[in-house]
Amino acid sequence: MMITCRTTHLLMIAVALFGGALIESELSIVRAAAGRPVQDTQKKADGSMSEWDGVYTDEQAKRGAPLYSQFGASCHGPDLTGGEMAPALAGADFSSNWNGLTLGDLFERMRTSMPQNDPGGLSRQQNADILAYMLSSNKFPAGTTELGRDTEALKQIRFQSLKPQ
Numbered sequence: 001m002m003i004t005c006r007t008t009h010l011l012m013i014a015v016a017l018f019g020g021a022l023i024e025s026e027l028s029i030v031r032a033a034a035g036r037p038v039q040d041t042q043k044k045a046d047g048s049m050s051e052w053d054g055v056y057t058d059e060q061a062k063r064g065a066p067l068y069s070q071f072g073a074s075c076h077g078p079d080l081t082g083g084e085m086a087p088a089l090a091g092a093d094f095s096s097n098w099n100g101l102t103l104g105d106l107f108e109r110m111r112t113s114m115p116q117n118d119p120g121g122l123s124r125q126q127n128a129d130i131l132a133y134m135l136s137s138n139k140f141p142a143g144t145t146e147l148g149r150d151t152e153a154l155k156q157i158r159f160q161s162l163k164p165q
Contacts, residue, residue, distance in 0.1 A: 050160040051103060054143025056132035061142065064133030067126050071115040080137050086116075090137045095161040103147070104155030107131055111151075124149035 049055060069078065075086035082088035087097070098106055111127045113119050122130075128149045136142065148154060 048156045048158055050158045050164065051135055051140045052160060052163050053157075054141045055103070055145070055157055056135055056142055056147040057144065058136070058142045060129055060132040060146045061136035062133075064129035064131070064136075067122075068130050068133050071122060071126075072130065075116055080134065089134050095138065095159075098159040099161040101159050102155045103131065103157040103159060104151045104153075106159065107154045108151055 068080075072080075072089070075083050076089050077083045077086075080088060080090035080094075082093075088094045107127060110131065111120065111122070111124065114127075115121065128147045132147045135147075
């Protein structure tokens with residue numbers, strides 16, 4: 001059986017939607033019980049960050065652009081808006097799918113399942129550069145430190161659809 005781009009991405013969407021919805025609903029219950037707003041826009045007391053904190057550099061995003069063109073655009077479209085069989089990597093749908101998860105979760109998804117014709121074939125640095133390009137394309141601010149390649153460190157960076165106040 002040949003696994004197509006469509007099959008791979010439909011499975012990924014189902015996991016992201018179900019997993020993200022489950023995590024978000026659990027967080028909502030905890031926040032409501034604690035009397036906190038459901039949309040957590042505060043920097044965490046434990047020092048964790050979000051993509052709004054400038055977690056990649058412009059130079060890294062520039063390195064990621066041609067890598068994305070070579071390895072991602074054929075499925076996800078040249079402008080990251082999705083293809084016939086692949087989800088968007090920019091815009092509202094992308095943000096809502098990943099809201100509440102971490103950049104480590106997204107990095108691992110990319111690292112282990114992309115590109116579709118050679119899953120796991122890219123280096124950690126290439127994946128980090130592509131992720132920086134995706135963040136840049138989604139208009140998240142650049143910073144002065146490159147996005148790392150260590151999954152555990154990236155799990156400290158929470159993806160938040162809305163900019164914290």
